[in-house]
Amino acid sequence: MAGSQKKITYSAIAERSGISIATISRVINNSSNVKDDTRKKVIEAMKSLGYDTSTLEANTSKTNDLIIFNIPSLDNPFYSLIIQGAKAAAQRNGYNMLINEDPIDDRSFDSFTALLKKTNAAGLITTNCIARSTLLRLNAILPLVQCCECIDGLNIPFVTIDDVSAARNAVEYLISLGKKRIAFINGPIEYKYSQDRLKGYLQALEQAKLEKDPDIIIQLQEIDYDMAVSAATQLLNSAQRPDAFFASSDVYAAAAIKASRRASLRVPEDIAIVGFDNIGLSSLCTPSITTVNQPKFQLGLLSCEMLIKRINAEQIPIQSMYMDTELIVRETTQKSLRS
């Protein structure tokens, strides 16, 4: 607020305009969630009380209704449905949404926040892997919600899934099929989801008293199909080959199918495969991929609704959410009548 506005008392304006103090506060703080009519009434009341309303009037026409959705990469089709969900919530609430795929770290922080300022962004949803300190700095600048990838305990809300139990369930399913040597193809370990899926995988092996062999855990630095094919092929050609793959991404599961073909092994008879995410690819593949479904549309939708709540009210309790996942059984684990 400009210095000239210091003498405002909200109660006087409320009395004059008949509008609640909460709404008056939003007008004075240039929140976007005030109807034009109401905004005008508040400004009129302020004028009649002798307050300087020039700043408020200048801002009337440029309410900030833009939400930025930040993702690590458009390459990963996983984000497409999440963004659609967020967009549905944005549109329903009169917000615009634009997508940004920049990393957010110390190096990019200034240019990224300059972009938020220039575009007059009202809030930010991110699925990126961001350092704790950077998240806190961002959250001090504008309302922020973490989607999927998140850090708990920062007083920054998130909407995500329970990766540990989802991974554990998937591996337990492979064990229930009689698999004894289950390899794991995992993604970039700086992501919390990779750390948690690894935990879930190890928990399932432990509970079933199966050997935890580090030699059959493939840890990749990016979601890269070719690298996954090479690594899986090597494993299948080793002396003690696995009888199943659990993959922390459907892209890796597709790579495991290719590797099995190259090693002349049948899927699912010789090698069972379970992926993660249920992206379009998983049903397009032949054989189609058994996978852990994430409620992608809902993850996006609820993240965006939570963000809009934060934009419209500075003080709301932080409520984070864990959403349910489900295992979708397809041809990489179960021989179907028709392929």
Next chain:
Amino acid sequence: MAGSQKKITYSAIAERSGISIATISRVINNSSNVKDDTRKKVIEAMKSLGYDTSTLEANTSKTNDLIIFNIPSLDNPFYSLIIQGAKAAAQRNGYNMLINEDPIDDRSFDSFTALLKKTNAAGLITTNCIARSTLLRLNAILPLVQCCECIDGLNIPFVTIDDVSAARNAVEYLISLGKKRIAFINGPIEYKYSQDRLKGYLQALEQAKLEKDPDIIIQLQEIDYDMAVSAATQLLNSAQRPDAFFASSDVYAAAAIKASRRASLRVPEDIAIVGFDNIGLSSLCTPSITTVNQPKFQLGLLSCEMLIKRINAEQIPIQSMYMDTELIVRETTQKSLRS
């Protein structure tokens, strides 16, 4: 330019500041592509010559360096690499880029242009299918470049491929393999690319004196895998089944693989398949898909470079570009030694 600036002669400012006339022109036209130091020097020189620089000084801190990349849908992985190319060009030139997936038509025009204004966008690249009149209205508002999907003859630049000849080449290749009854799975026909690929397909059949049978042209309303599987399966179960599919998208080609499996036909022995775009899926599929590669990264990069030229100079000749495609032969047309 404001009226008060009319008397400026660039040569006087160039002489005083030691800065080139081209750069001075960019400063005066508030182009974002000028270093802050240089901008200050030009303004100082103008001041010392008695020019009114108030408008320029006001604009110094809010250079508009935002490019909006508009796409029909994030669902189609085809756009991912195009956007990466555009982003590379944007970053190299000091621009930010945000992605928008709204349709642009009469109904959305006002809200879309309001968004461009609110975010202070400097220019727009679009891969959307937009009506002629709407493109012209947009082009009057801000610098615009059409990427891939385009309308020629509007004095609005575009960077695209020659879809007619790319499709003709692909079908000629299938004919060279001895295929006589080549079905075509085509996308939304309002898109110019669909119209052109259909033209190319028909030209190839005509030149080879093969029958043009409308019964084996599947025309779909969207890029939908399931719909394509159903339609292709139906065709393969008909009395006169095709011996090949040409698909105007790799997603359709993946659907043709699935349909062939369902009809217990071998790919490529019984059914050869050629896709289009060379998206990641085409090499991930088993068998991998023979397809027409589009230079996606380059399409994006050159579109963005063209846009930045337009942003920085109001009057540049409209130079559109057709980029080369190539056929990438994989397992859906050629039995490989290792699958």
